[in-house]
Every structure is written in C-alpha cells, then in structure tokens.
Amino acid sequence: MTFTATELDYLATQxxxxxxxxxxxxxxxxxxxxxxxxxxxxxxxxxxHAMGKSRKFRNVQQGSTVALVVDDLASVDPWVARGIEIRGTAVALTDAEPPVPFFSREIIRITPTKIISWGLDGPRESRTV
Incomplete structure (x- = not known):
C-alpha cells in the first residue's frame, strides 16, 4: 500500500x-x-520518550492491529476538515534507531493495509491492499 503524492505532502506538514x-x-x-x-x-x-513502557507498545507486542488518524481543519469558515486514516499491521521494535535523538529506542512501525483520506484535493478516497 502506497501513499499518494498529495497524502505524502499532507503528512509532511503534520x-x-x-x-x-x-x-x-x-x-x-x-x-x-x-x-x-x-x-x-x-x-x-x-x-x-518512554515508548517501551506504554500500553500502546504492549498492545502491539501482543498482536494488536492499529489505526492512526491524522487530521486538522484547513478552515473554520467555511468548515473544511481534512485528514488521513491509516489502518494496518504494526510491530513493536526494541533497540531501534529512534526517529529523533531524545526518544527511547523502542518504536512502533506501521505498515498500511488501508488508507482513507478526505479533504486533501478531491473526493474522499479509500484504498485497501
């Protein structure tokens, strides 16, 4: 499952x-x-900062599927919501290189199996692997 160029651009701003x-x-x-x-x-x-001690990390270690929603309001007058929902499989990794130096070495890596986006330049879009 790949992100569209518009989705990549949006995620880069959030x-x-x-x-x-x-x-x-x-x-x-x-x-x-x-x-x-x-x-x-x-x-x-x-x-x-302490990802390995979190409930979400333990849930993923125990096999949880995940959904990540990233959204915001492009405008409140008129009301214009936009965002992406990313559903998928996840792995809880220990001793991984953190995305920024001050984070702990535990991370969750999500591989999308379904991407739903809205308000990003066009109609609502939904794709599944």
Whole structure:
C-alpha cells in the first residue's frame, strides 16, 4: 500500500496523530502520538520518550492491529476538515534507531493495509491492499 503524492505532502506538514490499539481483552485505546513518515518504505514510525513502557507498545507486542488518524481543519469558515486514516499491521521494535535523538529506542512501525483520506484535493478516497 502506497501513499499518494498529495497524502505524502499532507503528512509532511503534520506532527501529531491519534493511534488506536486493542488490548488482548478487546478494549480499545486511543492516544495522541508523534509520528514520522518513512517515505522510502511507505511505513509510519511512532516514537516517544518512554515508548517501551506504554500500553500502546504492549498492545502491539501482543498482536494488536492499529489505526492512526491524522487530521486538522484547513478552515473554520467555511468548515473544511481534512485528514488521513491509516489502518494496518504494526510491530513493536526494541533497540531501534529512534526517529529523533531524545526518544527511547523502542518504536512502533506501521505498515498500511488501508488508507482513507478526505479533504486533501478531491473526493474522499479509500484504498485497501
């Protein structure tokens, strides 16, 4: 699954998203996260100061699928929302090179299996692997 040029441009302007994971018991969790696009591999990297100690990291270690939503308001008058939802598989990596030097060495890498975008220059778009 690859991002369109418009989606790549949009993601490059954003710094925060909301990552949803599921516990082994079926409870959902949704948290704001910093994210980084690895355009070369077409994946998303989630990092943090103590990522390895977080519930989202443990959920991914235990097999959770994920959804990351990145959105904002292009205008409030008129109301114009835009964004991307990235659903996919994720791996929790330890001792990985962090996306920025002050983050911990644990990261979550998301491989998209479905991308839904809206308000980015054209009609709503949805693609699945």
């Amino acid at each position: 710094r925060l998203g909301r990552l949803a994971t599921v516990t082994p018991g079926g409870q959902t969790q949704n948290n704001p996260v910093g994210f980084f696009l690895d355009a070369g591999s077409g994946t998303i990297v989630i990092g943090g």
